Amino acid sequence: MKAIEFENVTFRYEEDSPFVIQKLNFSVEEGEFVAVLGHNGSGKSTLARLSNGLLVPDAGAVRVFGVTLSDETMFEARKNVGVVFQNPDNQTVATIVEDDVAFGAENVGLPREEIGKRIDFALRAVGMQDYRNATVARLSGGQKQRIAIAGVLALKPRVVILDESTAMLDPRGRREIVDVVTRLNKEEGITVVLITHFMEEALLADRAVVMNRGEIVMQGKPAEIFERQEELLTYNLALPRIGVICNSLRAAGMPVENTLDAEVLAEEIAKCV
């Protein structure tokens, strides 16, 4: 089943401003892990806000599990599609971790005992069960984003969209988030859409989608996408350092396979010598 489906979606922020998204067709299967790549201003963030009705398309339709988004269906859709945003400081409403995680579950009117269970589940899923009574302000960036994910998970969504949620984190925080969503996808069967400008984060996805000027310009297995380096550069996407090394070695005639995994590359080099 299609978890999210965009059909000929067109969108712009204001009447006379340029279109951010044009006649976009895009879908995500249930259980899939999709990475959406694109430089700043490619329209990839607009995609997230259209998926849960925070923005409404000017033309075309967005469907969530087969139901077209409208004012009537929005509330149900938001229970199914959780979105985590960019800034770790701007997403928590409460001072204490558990109060914040409870927020979504309170909004949909769950009974007290159920909310308690949801908090347990959500904090465990992001590996923050020991921080239940901690003060949000004292956590690291990566931990804050994990709490933001937990806050979304408390609604038991079937899809989680991360809208550049790693952009403001340090390398360690970024790794934490990628680990968490990979686990959610593999173990909980949650559909994941990871919107990012770091290619190495897309490595573990089932499918990578490259956006440029509101259109999908490349799509396929991450490893295949990363081989097309020249094409990526035209969309202002820089290959991670390891890709650069691979390509330079290959250009010099060394028969190494393209990879973004350091261990694999070491193995490849060792084989040649």
Added chain:
Amino acid sequence: MRIVAEHLSYVYNPKSPFETAALKDVSLTIEEGEFFGIIGHTGSGKSTFVQHLNGLIRLPSSLRRYKKKKPKKGEIPPPETVLRVGEFDLTDKKTDFRALRKSVGMVFQYPEYQLFAETVRDDVAFGLKNFSAEKLSDEQIDAAVRAALEVVGLDYGEMKDKSPFDLSGGQKRRVAIAGVIVTRPEVLVLDEPAAGLDPLGKKEVMELLHKLHREWCKTVVVVSHDMDEISENCTKAAVFSEGSVRYVLPPKELFRHADELTALGLDVPLTAKLCTALAKRGVEIDCDFTTEDFIGKVLAYWAAHGGRKGDNA
């Protein structure tokens, strides 16, 4: 200007449940002309350290706090704290902190969020006007702003009358940096200058810093937790952990301590990871951990051990 710190300590919220020792007996020297990296996690003390460098954290007041405790008889008095930036003695109350700030430019994280003026020209001119003793003529200001904008890669004519809030993210950050370097500081300190940018943006910022280091500021100090950034760019780097300095070494030697750095919870650059992985497979690559050198050394090793058929190396 040479930066010397000896036995520098600093405590936040002293005598409260929130008391945290941000710096513990830090000793560190940064020579003039260096492109110096400061590495560490959030809370490692690196930001506290750099804020001392232009007097945003005033040492005299915090020193007074420590000195209250007179050592008892027989006790060894604590070692004298030293903090000097060029001619400025930062432990001295009478130091001219304004003059210090003029010589030590400081670019904070996400500097574009500190823009405030109506036009790019006015924003860049802000520091210039603040630091000059006498009133500058419009021509003097224009010339200085033009030079600063051009060195950060922006066109003066096109930019000067625009509102800084109408620019793109990357442009805003450049304007903000121009607003700091406009006074031609001898030392430029930057806290995570590439934070939040996409990979291309990060690359452009690092290129800009090298340009500034060549043409504009003698010493550049960069706070970063991106090890690749450090290994590619810095002449020397200090590793902060829990308020102490663990290493002060050129990247070439620093990243030989890959295991120790990992134990501190820090990353190592990709090149160091590859070298370790290769060593495990019996391939010893001895490089300075820049991408370029790594590639060169691998290719040389390959050539020396068979290489491509028909290669005469």
Added chain:
Amino acid sequence: MKDVSFGQYYPVDSFVHRLDPRLKLLFLIAYIVAIFLASNFYGLAVCAGVLVFIVAFARIPIGKVLRAVKGVVFLVVFTAALNILFYNGETVYAEWGIISITKEGLIFSAFLALRLALLVVCSSLLTYTTTPVALTDGVESLLTPLKWIRFPVHALALVMSIALRFIPVLIDETERIKNAQKARGADFESGNLFKRIRAMVPILVPLLLSAFRRAEELGDAMEARCYTGSNQRTKYKKLRFGWRDLIAFLVGAALITGVVLMKIYLPAPY
């Protein structure tokens, strides 16, 4: 990370910390009433006694408690001084024109100063022992009856808690912006009033912009988590009234009774 002692909350586990915030709020009100009902030193002595008792049970260091008074020392001294000089008493110690120092004036000033000090200490004990969140919950719960007249109690409480959540963030941000502008040579400490207000512009503009940006993002994040502002919301944390609260309630009741009894049976002024 830095100087975030905001809200003064002193994080230890104590009898007083565990009390229901509603009860603490009501107790504070009762205490203030008692202080103002007390018309002589006996009454205030009872109030002071109760306070000493609370401080002991709250495990707050004396230094912390006294620091709360330090903040208003000027006010206390000022009122006391005015009263010493202008109170019309009978036993005159010294006199200059309309200004005189009298025995009654001295006693009355001491009485006022003590009253003020007790007031401040008791109020600060509330903030020392109650987290901002608990305080908001308490206020919301106490205001619940207002829902009948359609007063948006829940929205008010949410606004309060979000404000409390963001105050440390904005304090941090202000500090950062201020430092950044100081690094560019901004001077916030010298010049006349007009000059100083103008000097704030480079702080206020970025701060406002940032607050708006944060509000927008927070709004999105709240909506994404199904917030609609409807009344269907449930609450995870319910405030519960326990045995500790009963004891505290009895102490409060005894205090008021005590003070009233003093007022009736020991009517001597001061």
